[in-house]
Amino acid sequence: MNEKKLNEKKFVKYELIGSEIEIMGSKNKSLVGVRGKISDETKNMFILDDGKKIIKSQCIFKMKINSENIEINGSVLVGRPEDRIKRALK
Known part of the structure; x- marks a missing residue:
């Protein structure tokens, strides 16, 4: 698999609902390895398709x-999706 670190400013403009995610690291160790599709x-x-x-x-x-497989720190993604996209366009 092709794995890259994407420029965070570029990444935040994407619509993430429908994206497949996997948790690579977490303060809650029971979440590491959890996979799913973002439903909301x-x-x-993030709310996954299984309700998590x-x-x-x-x-x-x-x-x-x-x-492309992208690895990103979730703190960069905090904020309302519509505001994040607007912020990326400025």
């Missing part, structure tokens, strides 16, 4: 974006 996103959480709620700021995620 709030300011501080994942706090963004406490995790490091691996996501598949544009057929």
Whole structure:
């Protein structure tokens, strides 16, 4: 698999709902290795298709974006999705 560290400023503009994620690191060790598809996103959480709620700021995620596996710290993603996208466009 092709794995890259994407420029965080570029990454935040993507719509993440529907993306496959895997938790690579977390303050809550029971979450490490959890995988799923993002079905909803709030300011501080991802909600996976199985109903699990994942706090963004406490995790490091691996996501598949544009057929590339990207690893990103969840604290960069904290904020309402619509505000994050607007912020990236400035």
